[in-house]
Amino acid sequence: MTVHIGAAPGDIAETVLMPGDPYRARWAAETFLTDAKLVNEVRGMLGYTGFWNGNRVTIHGSGMGMPSLSIYANELIRDYGAKTLIRIGSCGGMQPQVKIRDVILAMTATSLSTPSSGIFKEMNFAPCADWSLLKAAYDATADTKVGVHVGGIYSSDVFYDERPDLNEQLTRHGVLGVEMEAAELYNLAARYSVRALAILTVSDHLQTHEALPSDQREKSFGDMVEIALRAAFPNSAK
Numbered sequence: 001m002t003v004h005i006g007a008a009p010g011d012i013a014e015t016v017l018m019p020g021d022p023y024r025a026r027w028a029a030e031t032f033l034t035d036a037k038l039v040n041e042v043r044g045m046l047g048y049t050g051f052w053n054g055n056r057v058t059i060h061g062s063g064m065g066m067p068s069l070s071i072y073a074n075e076l077i078r079d080y081g082a083k084t085l086i087r088i089g090s091c092g093g094m095q096p097q098v099k100i101r102d103v104i105l106a107m108t109a110t111s112l113s114t115p116s117s118g119i120f121k122e123m124n125f126a127p128c129a130d131w132s133l134l135k136a137a138y139d140a141t142a143d144t145k146v147g148v149h150v151g152g153i154y155s156s157d158v159f160y161d162e163r164p165d166l167n168e169q170l171t172r173h174g175v176l177g178v179e180m181e182a183a184e185l186y187n188l189a190a191r192y193s194v195r196a197l198a199i200l201t202v203s204d205h206l207q208t209h210e211a212l213p214s215d216q217r218e219k220s221f222g223d224m225v226e227i228a229l230r231a232a233f234p235n236s237a238k
């Protein structure tokens with residue numbers, strides 16, 4: 001047990017899928033895993049461990065924002081031995097070719113600040129995805145019908161943004177979408193020599209102002225979960 005995770009030692013798999021929303025964790029575990037067991041519910045942050053095609057996997061919420069993600073990712077890596085962490089999140093589209101429900105594989109994540117900014121100080125560290133996971137995820141999209149984009153995203157500290165000028169510059173520089181956790185996940189993965197990738201489904205669009213309702217953000221992102229599982233276990237027969 002840690003301060004924020006009630007799981008017993010050994011209850012967490014080496015591969016962890018991390019949605020921001022704990023109810024998305026429950027939905028994904030119930031939909032994709034066999035023998036899924038609830039291993040954490042401290043503060044309502046649900047975590048489940050079960051099997052996908054015989055492979056042991058945990059699906060655990062991160063909460064919203066990098067400070068929250070940092071707590072869970074630190075404890076999962078340092079106390080429970082997680083080795084592969086894949087964020088399965090929602091994001092806002094920032095380019096015209098990025099459509100609602102498309103999937104983004106985040107190669108890198110720009111940020112204004114992260115919980116690691118205090119360590120990096122004046123350095124502009126470039127957090128990036130694990131190449132083997134990114135490639136496996138891209139390969140896994142070959143059979144999907146959803147639109148897929150690979151590139152940079154923006155990890156914002158805020159959802160209600162008062163700096164439209166920043167979004168303008170990010171869009172101008174090809175950033176595909178905005179969310180709130182990936183940059184710190186990539187920082188922590190680099191620090192502790194584990195693998196990380198953020199896979200995001202576009203839930204709303206900053207230019208068209210289309211938006212999916214919250215129940216669909218919780219329960220309808222099956223393509224993304226399937227891509228994440230196939231990326232984590234590329235040799236597993238489907």
Ligand SMILES: O=P(O)(O)O[C@H]1O[C@H](CO)[C@@H](O)[C@H]1O
Nearest residue numbers: 019020021064089090179180
């Ligand atoms: O859908 P999740 O994974 O929570 O991700 C996105 O949604 C939340 C904001 O609504 C933030 O956590 C953002 O990163």
Ligand SMILES: O=c1cc[nH]c(=O)[nH]1
Nearest residue numbers: 090091092178179180
């Ligand atoms: O952080 C987020 C997540 C989804 N959509 C957004 O616009 N921002």
